[in-house]
Amino acid sequence: MEQQLLGQVPHLTRLEVSERSGVPLTVAAELWRLLGFPQLADDEVAFTDGDVEALRTSSALYEAGVIGPESQAALVRTWGRSFARLAEWQVDLLTQVVVEAADSGADPVERLTAVASDVLPRLEALQAYTWRRHLAAAAGRVLSDGRAGATDVALPTAVGFVDIVGYTTRSKELDEAELVAWLEAFEDRASGVVLEHGGRIIKTIGDEVLYVADSAADAAAAAWELTRIGADEDDPFPAVRAGVAYGEVVARLGDVYGPTVNVAARLTSHARPGSVIVDRGAHDVLCPDHAPPGPDGEPPGPWRLKRLSRTSVKGYARLESWVLREPRG
Numbered sequence: 001m002e003q004q005l006l007g008q009v010p011h012l013t014r015l016e017v018s019e020r021s022g023v024p025l026t027v028a029a030e031l032w033r034l035l036g037f038p039q040l041a042d043d044e045v046a047f048t049d050g051d052v053e054a055l056r057t058s059s060a061l062y063e064a065g066v067i068g069p070e071s072q073a074a075l076v077r078t079w080g081r082s083f084a085r086l087a088e089w090q091v092d093l094l095t096q097v098v099v100e101a102a103d104s105g106a107d108p109v110e111r112l113t114a115v116a117s118d119v120l121p122r123l124e125a126l127q128a129y130t131w132r133r134h135l136a137a138a139a140g141r142v143l144s145d146g147r148a149g150a151t152d153v154a155l156p157t158a159v160g161f162v163d164i165v166g167y168t169t170r171s172k173e174l175d176e177a178e179l180v181a182w183l184e185a186f187e188d189r190a191s192g193v194v195l196e197h198g199g200r201i202i203k204t205i206g207d208e209v210l211y212v213a214d215s216a217a218d219a220a221a222a223a224w225e226l227t228r229i230g231a232d233e234d235d236p237f238p239a240v241r242a243g244v245a246y247g248e249v250v251a252r253l254g255d256v257y258g259p260t261v262n263v264a265a266r267l268t269s270h271a272r273p274g275s276v277i278v279d280r281g282a283h284d285v286l287c288p289d290h291a292p293p294g295p296d297g298e299p300p301g302p303w304r305l306k307r308l309s310r311t312s313v314k315g316y317a318r319l320e321s322w323v324l325r326e327p328r329g
Contacts, residue, residue: 001109004116008048014040017047021055028055034073036080078253090123154248158219158282159261160199160211161268162190162226165239167207182238183207189237190226197222202256208268212256216246216278216285220303223276224324231274239274243267246281267321270311276324278305283322302327 003009014032018025033039040046094112164170164186171179183206190209191201199213199222213219223242230239245267247260260281267277278286286303304325310318 001113001116004113005120006048007050010046010048012047012049012051013043013045014047015042017051017055020052021059023055023059027059031055031058031076034076034080036077036084074253082254086127094119154250154258156247157249157251157256157260158199158213158216158244158246159249159256159264160194160213160219160223160242160244161264162209162211162223162240162242163268163271164207165230165241165273167238170238171207185236186238189229193225193229194222197225202254210256210261212249212251216244216282217302219244219246220276220278220282220286220324224327227274227276241268241271241273242276243269243271243278244276244282245279246285247279262315263319266314266316266319270321271323277308277321278324280320283320 012020014028015025018028021028029039094116100111170182174182186207187204187209190204194201194209194211194213197213198215198218199211202210202212204210211219211222213222223244226237226240227242229235229237243264243266245260245264247263248258249260250257260279263279267279271277283305287305304327305322306325308321308323310320
């Protein structure tokens with residue numbers, strides 16, 4: 001199985017990999033650490049020619065300036081975490097093959113090796129395709145919003161958090177398989193709604209989804225839709241609450257940072273079940289002061305908002321917030 005995955009039977013020590021690649025052992029060891037690989041003894045045979053080539057490639061990218069010293073550690077660490085999670089999920093799928101083979105009386109190792117030989121090249125090709133499509137989309141956003149040639153630039157962005165109501169209680173009622181299925185269904189449905197409203201999922205954190213959108217209106221619409229679905233007793237989607245904030249956000253290595261992200265998280269923790277709370281930044285975009293009020297005397301635009309009392313949350317003593325009401329029309 002190791003030969004199938006690595007392309008060769010391991011036959012090199014880390015000292016030999018360092019020598020053949022021309023990369024100092026201290027540099028190679030730091031790279032492997034950032035990628036999340038276990039540290040091995042100098043005389044332990046665990047490497048292949050692929051490791052030699054990977055070090056050479058990393059060195060070439062560094063020398064070409066593609067990976068700079070200020071971003072190398074963060075970038076490589078992100079790679080390691082992302083692929084580690086993906087590998088864990090894929091191995092779970094492959095182990096199902098082993099269980100099925102054992103139940104049928106077949107040799108599990110032979111069955112697993114045969115499946116891996118057929119499936120892994122396809123998975124690898126699909127991963128490359130997915131990466132290139134996301135790369136093209138990300139490049140388009142960078143070129144269109146003025147970040148080309150700049151790094152860690154704060155740009156106006158809407159940030160939304162959606163949190164399952166009563167997650168702790170519900171999780172205690174489910175066994176492990178049921179809990180996983182429940183969370184996967186939540187993530188899948190939430191991701192779909194966010195994408196339909198022009199947003200992008202940043203990450204899922206157990207019972208919570210963090211997403212961004214270029215406009216506060218899109219972020220609010222996604223949050224409103226999810227709370228509406230969650231309030232439907234005939235829909236298996238769980239009850240949720242949400243917070244949306246709009247302001248400058250730094251996007252870096254697939255994650256987002258800054259006070260706007262913190263405010264969105266705090267608003268979510270303060271929201272009542274089935275409600276969406278927005279901050280001052282989102283409110284001012286959804287209901288601009290310079291526009292005349294609607295026929296009913298309320299702020300213009302499709303959203304009705306009710307001002308809440310200033311509230312104190314962690315890090316913000318008196319935070320202004322509004323709760324979304326049923327949109328007009």
